[in-house]
Amino acid sequence: MKKVSFAEFGGPEVLHLIDAEEPRPGPGRIxxxxxxxxxxxxxxxxREGQILGAHPVSLPSGVxxxxxxxxxxxxxxxxxxGVGDRVFGEGSSTYAESAVLWAWAPVPEGLTFEEAAGYPSVVETALRIIGQVGVRPGQTLLVSGASGGVGSAVLQIARDRGITVIGTAGAANQDYLRDLGAxxxxxxDGWVERVRRLGRVDAALDLAGxxxxxxxxxxxxxxxxVVSIADLGAPDLGVRFSGVAGSMPDALAETVDLIARGRLHIPVEKTYTxxxxxxxxxxxxxxxxxGRRVIVV
Incomplete structure (x- = not known):
């Protein structure tokens, strides 16, 4: 089969499409x-070699x-x-023609594979950091860098929970944020004062670093x-950096529920081979x- 791999840390140029043996699923895997x-x-x-404790890398590595x-x-x-079922979830070396998953759920009715592939990590992250920042129904959450995948999920999940969201993004994405209820x-320049004019901020998420x-x-x-998922220097200022995933099976179950209730939709912005x-x-x-970027196999 074909898979994307890198044998050294570095820029995008270290990625190569190689021939590899098909992986075999161990106990509890598919x-x-x-x-x-x-x-x-x-x-x-x-791929750059950033030290992320929850994701140790041994070279050569898949992606x-x-x-x-x-x-x-x-x-x-x-x-x-069973064999033939349509699923989405989390595993390893998924930029490939075949991959092993350790957490999965049925692809929600009406979703394409491209759409479904964009949900697992971003929804798990969104659920995790909303919980960690401690924002409650009736309060206001500020999301810095709100138009990407995690931001799209945060905005919709917060709205479903009765939380008001203020989102910052580039000028081209303002209507997109408003369409999601933010x-x-x-x-x-001047963004802090612009936020203050929109209302009091009870909690904040840094998604862009x-x-x-x-x-x-x-x-x-x-x-x-305040919780950050993008600024490794956040702890120096007393702010939590959230980089360790929670329960993916629980996140997938909530993803399916939100989609079924029409409360969550994350568009695919661009696809790649x-x-x-x-x-x-x-x-x-x-x-x-x-929204999301997705590799189509």
Missing amino acids: RIAVRAAGVNPVDWRL GQDAAGVVEEVGEGVEGV LATTYG SGVIRELVELTGDPRK LAEAAVAHRDSRAGHAR
């Missing part, structure tokens, strides 16, 4: 024929953790899923009311997404 794989910032962070596809093989002890404003931690602490008045993985990483690192 193997799928990958139809689409989600592109996440953690993918290029690991990717989110995928959707058709079950090819079921490992020992797995029940409730009070929207642009980043750049654009050097705004001090301002988020100022707006909330308490570093414990396996051979275009380096381009996908360059685009992901540049930011400014509206």
Whole structure:
């Protein structure tokens, strides 16, 4: 089979499409024929060699953790899923023609594989950080960098829970944020005052890592009311950096429920082939997404 791999840390140019043996699912795992794989910032962070404790890397390494596809093989002890079923979930080396998943759920009715592949990690992250920041119904949450995959999920989940959201994004994404139910404003000079004019901020999330931690602490008045998933220097300012995933099976179950109730939809902004993985990483690192980027196999 074909898979994307890297043998050294570095820029997108270290990614190569190689021939590899098909993986075999161990106990409690399944193997799928990958139809689409989600592109996440953690993918290029690991490729660059950033130290992320929850994701140790041994070289050479495959790439990717989110995928959707058709079950090819079921490992020992797995029940409730069989060969030929359409599933989406989390695993390893998912930029490939086949991959092993350790958490999965049926693809929700009406979703394409491309759409389904964009949900697992971003929804798990959104659920985790909303819980960690401690925002409650009736309060206001500020989301810095709100138009990407995680931001799209945060805005919709918060709305479903009765939380008001103020979102910052580029000028081109203001209507997108409003369509998701957020009070929207642009980043750049004067953004703090623009946020203040939209209302009091009870908690804040940094999704873009654009050097705004001090301002988020100022707006909330308490570093414990700020969580970052993008700024490794956040702990230096007393702010929690959230990089360790929670329960993916629980997140997938909630994803299915939200989609079934019509409360969650994350659009696919752009698709790539396996051979275009380096381009996908360059685009992901540049930011400014509206929804998700996905590799189609």
